[in-house]
Amino acid sequence: MPDTCHTIMPTGYCFFLLNLAAGILFASLLFSCTPEAQNRENVDPESYYADLRGKMVDFQIEKRGVRDKRVLDVMTKTPRHLFVPEALRPQAYDDTPLPIGDGQTISQPYIVGLMTELLGLKGSERVLEIGTGSGYQAAILAQLAAEVYTIEIIPDLAKRAENVLTEIGCRNVHVRNSDGYQGWPEEAPFDAVIVTAAPERIPQALVEQIKPGGRLVIPVGRDLQELFLGIKTARGLDLKSVVPVRFVPMVKGRN
Numbered sequence: 001m002p003d004t005c006h007t008i009m010p011t012g013y014c015f016f017l018l019n020l021a022a023g024i025l026f027a028s029l030l031f032s033c034t035p036e037a038q039n040r041e042n043v044d045p046e047s048y049y050a051d052l053r054g055k056m057v058d059f060q061i062e063k064r065g066v067r068d069k070r071v072l073d074v075m076t077k078t079p080r081h082l083f084v085p086e087a088l089r090p091q092a093y094d095d096t097p098l099p100i101g102d103g104q105t106i107s108q109p110y111i112v113g114l115m116t117e118l119l120g121l122k123g124s125e126r127v128l129e130i131g132t133g134s135g136y137q138a139a140i141l142a143q144l145a146a147e148v149y150t151i152e153i154i155p156d157l158a159k160r161a162e163n164v165l166t167e168i169g170c171r172n173v174h175v176r177n178s179d180g181y182q183g184w185p186e187e188a189p190f191d192a193v194i195v196t197a198a199p200e201r202i203p204q205a206l207v208e209q210i211k212p213g214g215r216l217v218i219p220v221g222r223d224l225q226e227l228f229l230g231i232k233t234a235r236g237l238d239l240k241s242v243v244p245v246r247f248v249p250m251v252k253g254r255n
Ligand code: SAH
Pocket: 104, 105, 106, 107, 130, 131, 132, 133, 134, 135, 136, 137, 138, 151, 152, 153, 154, 157, 178, 179, 180, 181, 196, 197, 248, 249, 250, 251, 252, 253
């Protein structure tokens, strides 16, 4: 019998087949060793998510330029998967926004990191957030500031966010179901205001509720939006455009 490989097939072709077989073997080994596969069998879900969280902070946030160590630490600790619908938990640490119901989304992790860093929080601040959504951004702020006041226009989302925040022990977050265009005058002034839905123009009531020297981080625009950092001065707001972004619109309430 002739040696099939050497007599009938050209050597290159034989080499190719060997490589292909090795490739298939390697891919099947790799697949059976992915964290997803391990998780399905016997890995503790909390350490599985902690591992994904660490990678999220390294590759999506720190490598893109967010440097504030407090922000990075808090994002490494906060269980983002608890803020998304159960079916989407395996994707909670992906480099993308995710749907949270009622047509709304939780922001991409990098955008949360970037916006939080822009607020320059040191720990003693009172912060106002407009657009509670899932409550994740509020949970991050709660660990970096003294008090967080967050407003959500959709009652269902406000309730759900409040429940998760209580569940994970964020006692310094106050959730209110109302229209963010009015801000929260009873609790003003704030050291920082963060808006996580995009209005077409900066709402004046929000500017008025910032302390002198305080900060505003806000996406502005309709189809093309830009993220702005504003610093409140005696003359008004000193504005700097940071990066193009895409947020859900900040809707007008009925009042
Ligand atoms: N910060 C959120 C993501 C926000 S998505 C998180 O961490 O998950 C934007 C949210 O803004 C949506 O939940 C939307 O309902 C809310 N929103 C839109 N217009 C609003 C308004 N006028 N007042 C308060 N919330 C508003």
